[in-house]
Amino acid sequence: MLRPAHHRTPARQGGQILVIFILGLTALVGTAGLVLDGGDTYAQRRAMQNAADLAATAGANAYLNTTASVATKTSTAIDAARAAATRNGYTNDVSGASVTVGTTLLSAGARMSVSISKAHANNFVRVFGMNSWNVSVSAGSLAGVTDTAGTAAPWTMSIQAFNTDGTPKYTSANPQWFGGTNNDYPTNALDVAWTDFQGADNVNSSEVARIIRAEDVVTATIFFERYIGQHNDGFHTDLFGEVDEYMSGHDVPVAVVGPGSPNCAAPTAQYTNGCFKGWVIFHVISASGGSDKGIRGYFTGNFVGSPLSIGECTAQLLAAGTCGVVTAHSPFLNYVVRLSD
DSSP states (O other), X not given: OOOOOOOOOOHHHHHHHHHHHHHHHHHHHHHHHHHHHHHHHHHHHHXXXXXXXXXXXXXXXXXXXXXXXXXXXXXXXXXXXXXXXXXXXXXXXXXXXXXXXXXXXXXXXXXEEEEEEEEEEOSSGGGGTOOEEEEEEEEEEEEEEOSSTTTOOOEEEEGGGBOTTSOBSOOTTSOEEEEEOSSSSOOSTTEEEEOOSOOSSOOOHHHHHHHHTTXXXXXXXXXXXXXXXXXXXXXXXXXXXXHHHHTTTOEEEEEEEEOOOTTOBOSSGGGGGGEEEEEEEEEXXXXXXXXXXXXEEEEOSOOBOOOOSSSBOOHXXXXXXXXXXXXXXXXXXXXXXXXXX
């Protein structure tokens, strides 16, 4: 007699399925672990960044508001930054956290820097040997006096608009239209010329518009006798409309230029009337890009023969011992504390 055949699943095939299942389950658990620990790491990093930002701002604020020597202002600012970090949960050498605070002196203020790092204790991916990974953040802030900020006027005006004693010829009693004559620098007392504060390239309309809108903040230090005019004799008609929209009704610092000395760093002799002489505050009433192409306004104060206030501490200022000093009176009455990075 013939016996019916019996079909059996080999034992080794069942073992293979079990191995594949275990490997798949391990990968699934690992992926879920990365997602969960990764999300928790992101939350920790966000909290650390907030703490660093607040610490840097607190340090800059303390520096600006401490009336003392630069050394005392610096130590007070560092203490304030560390205290702010502690209030937000991060103290140096406590619970594995590292908090580093530093200051860099500027020509009239200081830049605060804060770095925080702390290991993230993993909960799920530690089964793969990753018990923790390091999380680090940093922040920076500025404290001091600024002449340019977001509302700096990206145009120059002529030294001829002022009397020999520095008083302005055009005040609120006799506001004027200051027009563009399509030159690289102002050619008379009622003229203006656009600038990007570089002085070594053609002035681009979109670049200047970003300064007017406060999308770009000018932080360059401009010294006496530096050329900061145009190179391309542009009307840049659209910029007058930008001024009317974003600057009307505001007081803005404006660079004043005039004939340069033999030391004027102008590209060629034809540019020497665009040499930096100082600053003044100008009140913008309105602006027009039509056939007139002008900016209407007046000067609110006297001409100030001073370079920009916030910038790197130069060797000359360092030798004079004035780095980091915030004067009791700013020519532009514009003190600032802001995050820089």
